[in-house]
Amino acid sequence: MKFTLNWLKQYLDLDLTATELADRLTMAGLEVEAVEPLFVGLDLVKVGRVTAVAPHPNADKLVLCTVEVGAETRRVVCGAPNARPGLVTAIALPGAVLPSGMTIRISKIRGEISEGMLCSEKELGISEAHQGGIMELSADLASGRDLVEALELADTMIEVDLTPNRADCASVIGLAREAGSFVGRHLTAPIAGELPALTSANLPFVVQVQAAADCPRYVARLLKGVTIGPSPWWLRRRLLAVGQRPINNVVDITNFVMLEYGQPLHAFDFACLAGGRVEVRRAMAGEQLQTLDGVTRDLNPEMLLICDAEKPVAVAGVMGGANSEVHPATTEVLLESACFNPMSVRRTSRVLGLGTEASYRFERGVDPQLAPQAMERAVRLLCEITGATAVPGGVDYREGVKPRPTITMRVTRTNDLLGLNLDADTIVRHLASIEIPAVKQADETIAVAPPSFRIDLEREIDLVEEVARLVGYNDIPTSLPMVPMCFPEQDAARLMRKRLAGIMIALGFYEAINYSFVGARHCDMLGLAAGHAARCCVPLLNPLGEDQGVMRTMLLPGLLENVRRNINFQTTDVRLFEIGKVFHPVGDAQPHEKMHLTAVLTGRRKPRSPVVHFGGALVDIFDAKGVVDAILDGCRLPQLAFVPASDGEIAAPDQFIRLMVDGQEAGQFGQLSLKVAKEFGIKQPLFYLDIDLEVLSGLPPAVIQCLPLARFPAVRWDLAVVVAEEVRAGDLVAAIYAAAEPLVEKVELFDIYRGKPMEKGRKSVALSLTYRANERTLDDATVGAVHTRLTDMILTRFKARLREV
């Protein structure tokens, strides 16, 4: 809601500056968005009178004007078609800098001296109007006056960001009422007090309202002898100051009164209303109306219309129809000042995608008592400005206006809620300052009759808020709640996520956060099969774009996009992880949401360390495996098994491992296949891991049982065997553990060697076995016996032979 300081002062004796007023409004809950001085930069623009016009010797389209500016006379070259002797207009003198940035200088234009510039409204930043040429000012303005002073341009625009509850402040009068409490004064409205009732006898028109619930009040009057033309300057100035484009006197008056009172008005060309009839009814199926903006709208039976005897002429509370628009030849105007159901207007405005100043106000609720006052104000202005005469009487349909119950306010309750200690009289006084009538009762309560203009005040709590507001939130003493001491529940899943994040960070990963919605094409980029579970996702009805169209079912694609971005910006060593939700549809209900941890790593193995120390070795699958190991260790999850598999759809062949627990997949990791990497624009090897935290959370918590530390030394014996290439080293290690020799403490793989003197297709695998007994120091004979047993087992089981040293 925009207004100007001077406009507000028209109704209230206010001795505050614009900035002071803005601060007070903000602190009263009417947040000021902008405070802008209007019509600045017009210091050297004066009123000038053209005394003579002569042709320009060197240009057909230019003339030489002699302009009287007070006691001075200036010669000005001008190209405006309306430059003529006797015209009073605006002249920018040398030195003036116009709002466009143009600096006025004494200059030669096509060989003729020009000592200034005659200006249009547009050139002065007053309006967009340019067509007519230079400004046409009232002939009684004395030349030489400052234009700003002569046109009373000096003013400040203030814009308030209204919360939906303060419908009353969508008007200058409403804001003036609120501002009245700042200075302890009440406003004076242009139309005050009760108006005489309108009589509808012998009217040349009828109004029929179908349902009072849709339209609680409808006031209509007829004006004859209207002359359509431009509005007087004072009216145009008000509209221009708040960014509205003046149209013609009738339309401008309806807009002005709407801004002044908050009551939207509509003017119909009465000649266009068939049968002299106004019907307020719901639309019929298939009906259409071309609205004032030129768009033909399809109407549905939910929408409320204003119709004549034959056709719709307006969408009630939203916009008028082109078929009954006031036009230059209009002489009879039917003026509507009505109150429509907020919900109905809101729904209609939504469906039509059409929000207007009128619908904005009706949606929030318009005081039903305003209709006759705004009507009276507009009728008076129409008579005064357009030369119209009002047909006596009119229609005032008011069946939907309901009396409002009195609200009882408990003094103790008010004080308890706010932490204050006010007495009833103080509360009454506060409410009275914004014209809320309140009466102290005998039983420590206050009876409040909510005024019609505050449609938001319905309950005791609404009044408590008003009292808090009027006392001032910052003057309410600060306290701390007295609460019982208790230890809040801890969410185990959340604790696990924090632990996981800590581990990932310790491993050199940065946390990423991606949007929960992604493009459905991610599944294609990953090359997922047609029936893949990840393809089954929850779509949004109104996404911002196709690439944010569905809720994600995987975290990986988002991270891959992040990797591409980083590589594009020349960061090629990337380790990112994300802990976030994926979403799987469950019929029409809320989807199943579960947490995943996904990480990607690519680039150098020692990303943050200088090449001078570590060289530039790149990560491989074993780095990914090490990360998984660390996670399992850090989260105490030894029961997860690593199962190499070949059916990873997005993994490179044979570079894919599943993490299994109790026959359930808890996660996977591997190298991203080159094909998928290419789809995401990544040209370097990339490894990923993904863990389903729902599965992890479901596992029984690990029992930690401290083991005694060994007191006797261990001995290490090596075992180097030559096996076929297909034999997996891990199987050798597992076989030794599986033999369950009590003295074997640890088996470590320390070398794999291929090449001479071994033949092709074979490799040497070297293991280091740690033997230890808990109760004694081992001797060679004891260890030797076990070592030989294990060696024999390996040789037989894996068709191995000992490697000659």
Next chain:
Amino acid sequence: MEAELHRLQTEARAALTASVNALGLEAFRVKYLGRKGLFTTVMRALGDVPVAERPRLGKLANDVRQELEEAFAAREAELAGSQMAVGAPRSDLTLPGRLAPFGKSHPVTQVMEEVCAIFEGLGFAVAEGPDVELDYYNFEALNIPPHHPARDMHDTFYVSDSVLLRTHTSPMQVRAMQKAAPPLRMIAPGKVYRCDSDITHTPMFHQVEGFLVDRKVSFGDLKGVLSVFIAKMFDKKTPIRFRPSFFPFTEPSAEVDIGCVICKGEGCRVCKKTGWLEILGAGLIDPAVFKMVGYDPDAYTGFAFGLGMERIAMLKYGITDIRMFYENDLRFLSQF
């Protein structure tokens, strides 16, 4: 032979003490410990001693040699340390360290954890709820019926007529109150969604909602708890002001501003010249919400507040474009 060894030992000890620079040390090494040094010469003589004496003398020779080598190393380190060595290779400490791997939390997570930690310290429990929420919890139960203009304050993503992406974490108020009787003290951190995207809005962002319900909770208590929070989160001296505002699920409702952390109240671009920054929304829980969850609004009162994590992170770290949070550019993430 034995005597020779002892003599050499004594002589070498003296020579080592006399070496005061790298050059001297190198001369010592060549003369005594080198391949053609005096020590090697003496050791060669070991072959000439009687077999029975060899182990004893061999051990003695080894002990002496070891002692000298250790003394040499110690002297060398000492000289290097005292920087008296000239011309010898030294460790170049301008070389970068071998950095151990270390990543970082996302700045939004960092701020969120900080906020949660403050309220957890005040005894608030942490609760999380679904991102894809029912219209009922997101709006209706919070006193925002269909077609209420307050819905304009929430540009909502819909999944169906009755299912949507939560526009705030306030639904957790209702879910928690439905589950448990007062007193309640809870915060609900999480992702929220609004269909809006520009330099100050992303369609997804993070919020922490908090609420407290008990008997006799007042607006003054709300002010107190939020003042404690702001003092911890920012600075003890950060000025705070409360302004009336409107949220359908609180009444009285307030916006809370803090003195601009950038210009310290002087007025700058970030605070739009006001000297104040809007930091959170709050209020007493509306009796209508209590009725929805079956609490007696005359018996219980409470307050609720909600704050955006991105906004706080932006203020704290001087981030000017909110979209940077979701690009996950390491040049950005590594700064926090």
